[in-house]
Amino acid sequence: MIKGMLIGSLIFLTLSILAIMYRLVKGPTASDRVQALDALGINIISGVAIFSVLIRSTGFFEVILLIGILSFIGTIAFARYLERGVVIERKHPK
Amino acid sequence: MKEPNDIIIRSVAKVAVVIIFTFAINLFISGHHYPGGGFIGGLAFASAVILLFLTFDIETVRKNIPLDFKMVAAIGVLIAVLTGLGSLLFDVPFLSQAFGYFYLPIFGKTELATAVLFDIGVALAVIGTALTIIMSIGDDR
Structure with a gap:
C-alpha cells in the first residue's frame, strides 16, 4: 500500500519534472528559466527523499542537503545577474 | 538609478553561511566510513565562500579572508604528496596508511587514521x- 503510494508519487514527480523541462527549454524570458531551475531543484530533492523512504536508507540525507544548498546559491546568482547584470561585484556601491 | 537594497x-x-560551513566540516569528518571526504567537503566549503562573494563584494571578503587561494591549493597538493612520501620512511609502499584506536579525553575511544x-x-x-x-571568471574587469 505504502509502496504503491510512494511509486505513484515518484511517477507524478517525473511528470512534473517533464513539465518543468518544457518551461526551461521554451521559456520566453530568462526569469521563467531561472524559476524553472529553482522548481527543478525542489522536485529533485523531493524525488531523492521519497526514494530514500522507499528503500529505507538514510544514506541520501547529505545528498538532499547538498542539492538544497547548491540550488539556493544558483538561484541567488541568477537573480543577482538578472537584476544588476553582474554576478560578483568588485566594490559595493555605498 | 536607485540604491540597491539587499537587506534580506x-x-x-549570515545564518546560512554558518550552516554550510558546519555541513562542510561534517562531510569532511564523516568521509572515512560514510559518504563524504576531502573532495566534497572542500566543494561545500568553497560554495559557502561563494555565497559570501555573492552577498558581499570581493573587496570586503578579501579584506576579511586575507589568503592567496593559489597558495592554498599549492599547500594542499604539497601536504598530500608529503603524506604519501611519509610512508616511505617506514619501508612500506607509497601512499600506505595506518590507523589505530586511542582514548581521547572527551570523545572516548576514537579511531585516528593517517588518511585524514x-x-x-x-x-x-x-x-x-x-x-x-571563481575569482578569475567572476571578475568583471
Whole structure:
C-alpha cells in the first residue's frame, strides 16, 4: 500500500519534472528559466527523499542537503545577474 | 538609478553561511566510513565562500579572508604528496596508511587514521582551485 503510494508519487514527480523541462527549454524570458531551475531543484530533492523512504536508507540525507544548498546559491546568482547584470561585484556601491 | 537594497539576502546569508560551513566540516569528518571526504567537503566549503562573494563584494571578503587561494591549493597538493612520501620512511609502499584506536579525553575511544592528513591536503587543493577559478571568471574587469 505504502509502496504503491510512494511509486505513484515518484511517477507524478517525473511528470512534473517533464513539465518543468518544457518551461526551461521554451521559456520566453530568462526569469521563467531561472524559476524553472529553482522548481527543478525542489522536485529533485523531493524525488531523492521519497526514494530514500522507499528503500529505507538514510544514506541520501547529505545528498538532499547538498542539492538544497547548491540550488539556493544558483538561484541567488541568477537573480543577482538578472537584476544588476553582474554576478560578483568588485566594490559595493555605498 | 536607485540604491540597491539587499537587506534580506544579507540577513539570510549570515545564518546560512554558518550552516554550510558546519555541513562542510561534517562531510569532511564523516568521509572515512560514510559518504563524504576531502573532495566534497572542500566543494561545500568553497560554495559557502561563494555565497559570501555573492552577498558581499570581493573587496570586503578579501579584506576579511586575507589568503592567496593559489597558495592554498599549492599547500594542499604539497601536504598530500608529503603524506604519501611519509610512508616511505617506514619501508612500506607509497601512499600506505595506518590507523589505530586511542582514548581521547572527551570523545572516548576514537579511531585516528593517517588518511585524514591526506584528505586535508585534498580539501585544501579543492578549496584553492575552486575559489581561484571563481575569482578569475567572476571578475568583471
